[in-house]
Amino acid sequence: MTDTQATVRFHVSARIFHWLTAVLVFAALIVGFALANSLADYATLLMMHKIIGALILVIVIARVINRLRHHPPAWPATVGPWERRVVVVSERLMYATLVAQPLVGWAMLGAAGVPVVIGPLRLPAIAPVDAGLYAVLRNGHSVLAYMLVVVIAAHVSGVLLHTLTLRDGMLNRMTFRIRRHEVAERNDPLTAQRR
Amino acid sequence: MTKRQRLTPSWAGAPLDRRGVLLGIAAVGGFLAVDLGAVLYARGPVGSSDRLSPQTFMDAFRRVHGSHPGFRRNHAKGVALTGYFDSNGNGMQLSRATVFRSGRTSVMGRFSLPGGNPAVPDELATPRGLGLAFGYPGAGQWRTAMLNTPVFSDNSVQGFYDRLLASKPVADTGKPDPDAMAQFLSAHPETARAMATNKQHPPTSGFGNSPYYGLNAFYLVNAAGESTPVRWSLESMAPPGAPVAPGDGPNWLFDNAIRDVRSGPLRWRLLMTVGEPQDDVRDATIAWPPERRVVDVGTVVLDSIDSERAGNARDINFDPMVLPDGIEPSEDPLLSARSAVYAASFRRRSGETAAPSAVQVNAVAL
Numbered sequence: 001m002t003d004t005q006a007t008v009r010f011h012v013s014a015r016i017f018h019w020l021t022a023v024l025v026f027a028a029l030i031v032g033f034a035l036a037n038s039l040a041d042y043a044t045l046l047m048m049h050k051i052i053g054a055l056i057l058v059i060v061i062a063r064v065i066n067r068l069r070h071h072p073p074a075w076p077a078t079v080g081p082w083e084r085r086v087v088v089v090s091e092r093l094m095y096a097t098l099v100a101q102p103l104v105g106w107a108m109l110g111a112a113g114v115p116v117v118i119g120p121l122r123l124p125a126i127a128p129v130d131a132g133l134y135a136v137l138r139n140g141h142s143v144l145a146y147m148l149v150v151v152i153a154a155h156v157s158g159v160l161l162h163t164l165t166l167r168d169g170m171l172n173r174m175t176f177r178i179r180r181h182e183v184a185e186r187n188d189p190l191t192a193q194r195r
Numbered sequence: 196m197t198k199r200q201r202l203t204p205s206w207a208g209a210p211l212d213r214r215g216v217l218l219g220i221a222a223v224g225g226f227l228a229v230d231l232g233a234v235l236y237a238r239g240p241v242g243s244s245d246r247l248s249p250q251t252f253m254d255a256f257r258r259v260h261g262s263h264p265g266f267r268r269n270h271a272k273g274v275a276l277t278g279y280f281d282s283n284g285n286g287m288q289l290s291r292a293t294v295f296r297s298g299r300t301s302v303m304g305r306f307s308l309p310g311g312n313p314a315v316p317d318e319l320a321t322p323r324g325l326g327l328a329f330g331y332p333g334a335g336q337w338r339t340a341m342l343n344t345p346v347f348s349d350n351s352v353q354g355f356y357d358r359l360l361a362s363k364p365v366a367d368t369g370k371p372d373p374d375a376m377a378q379f380l381s382a383h384p385e386t387a388r389a390m391a392t393n394k395q396h397p398p399t400s401g402f403g404n405s406p407y408y409g410l411n412a413f414y415l416v417n418a419a420g421e422s423t424p425v426r427w428s429l430e431s432m433a434p435p436g437a438p439v440a441p442g443d444g445p446n447w448l449f450d451n452a453i454r455d456v457r458s459g460p461l462r463w464r465l466l467m468t469v470g471e472p473q474d475d476v477r478d479a480t481i482a483w484p485p486e487r488r489v490v491d492v493g494t495v496v497l498d499s500i501d502s503e504r505a506g507n508a509r510d511i512n513f514d515p516m517v518l519p520d521g522i523e524p525s526e527d528p529l530l531s532a533r534s535a536v537y538a539a540s541f542r543r544r545s546g547e548t549a550a551p552s553a554v555q556v557n558a559v560a561l
Binding site: 029033034036037039040046077079080083114115122125131132134138156157161168 | 206207208209211215216218219220222223226227230231233234237238239243246247248249250328331332333334335336352505506509510511512514516517519520524528530531532534535536538541542545546
């Protein structure tokens with residue numbers, strides 16, 4: 001049962017986008033939190049954070065377009081109706097937060113009247129210069145960051161419980177074939193012979 | 196056996212066993228420990244108790260100067276100015292920044308006194324601050340926060356922090372504890388040396404005829420990509436003025452500055468002092484030798500003064516790391532730290548409602 005379900009994977013482009021986003025968002029969050037807590041490394045971390053944030057914005061927009069073009073595979077039978085509703089809402093929340101977070105970061109630089117310098121790029125401001133607006137956006141940037149931490153923690157916990165406790169192959173839907181072939185070949189001499 | 200089978204739990208048709216449940220809980224627990232641990236370590240407080248952070252500085256400013264919502268945590272008392280910079284084009288040999296091309300750039304400025312008390316009484320000996328933002332809020336912006344002392348008191352973040360704590364006024368005298376300051380100075384010879392250097396440059400009669408110094412070193416990068424270490428300063432074009440007796444009221448220095456601007460624009464030469472390889476760009480407590488080459492790059496003019504209010508210099512964070520293409524930070528560790536602490540102060544105060552500034556331009560008689 002596990003094996004037949006595990007072969008139903010997300011489109012390869014969706015998997016690439018997923019892991020790319022996962023690595024970049026984790027990096028942006030950790031660098032962002034460290035930035036808010038550092039003195040000597042503040043300038044370097046800020047530069048890194050803005051570059052990673054800009055990359056995430058571009059990648060997540062491309063990912064949303066890709067998501068509309070490739071429908072995800074059917075759920076395993078272990079995902080009940082109410083859980084589906086939770087997952088659908090949290091998926092949308094995650095996409096919305098991932099698009100909003102870099103935009104809020106970009107806008108708050110404009111509100112502070114600071115030039116938007118992303119590595120070698122200088123981008124236009126997307127918000128009017130206004131200190132009160134800056135305070136709202138800056139605090140919003142933190143709220144969204146903590147929201148992302150919570151949503152990601154829930155997302156990974158859910159996948160781990162499905163994969164390890166219910167053994168429904170949930171994680172395999174998002175992993176790449178290469179490793180599974182090796183595993184399959186090592187574990188199943190028949191597969192190896194057939195090739 | 197039969198009893199046990201009947202009780203076998205399941206989830207959406209998938210049977211649950213003890214091994215799977217424990218494995219799942221262990222994996223989730225392990226992931227959350229690493230994930231949230233990383234967040235708490237990066238953001239603090241885990242492992243942060245021994246490190247200085249922007250929050251440590253916010254707390255220290257509050258402890259030493261009290262809580263003043265809506266005001267800068269340091270240099271709280273100030274007045275807003277506007278004017279322009281007339282570049283003579285000489286700076287282009289050193290930097291490709293647009294601001295150094297011949298021509299005029301708008302400037303926003305702010306005179307200030309250090310400390311977190313927005314109503315601190317003016318004193319002649321208190322260091323004076325001048326924040327400038329060239330080309331605000333444009334893309335080629337350049338911000339600088341200067342003092343009227345040739346060198347800075349500290350060459351490390353820890354030194355700045357320790358000096359801040361040692362300067363806490365004692366309740367009965369209103370002055371810092373002399374023992375605490377003496378102890379600090381014996382532990383920080385660089386600050387004692389900096390104070391001796393600054394003592395050789397007694398303050399002028401007011402804000403308007405003071406020199407101001409950018410303190411930290413920066414690199415100017417020209418069109419050919421050549422990088423030159425510099426320190427910049429403003430040399431007043433007004434006469435130094437007779438030593439003045441302290442005027443009336445707690446705002447006499449600011450009141451005089453308001454009258455000065457009303458009677459005519461304040462002018463300074465903007466000077467770039469070029470460092471030699473033996474000049475340490477990381478230590479703002481050491482003066483560079485007077486024989487260093489100086490390039491006069493133009494004139495800063497401040498011709499309008501206003502009380503702090505929304506939209507003027509009140510809302511500018513004079514972050515020394517806001518630099519145009521053609522000016523780069525040096526390796527001085529204080530630059531990044533100043534940027535971080537200024538950002539923490541700006542974030543907090545921009546979300547708070549401030550009482551009106553102690554310096555009210557309209558309240559000063561003509």
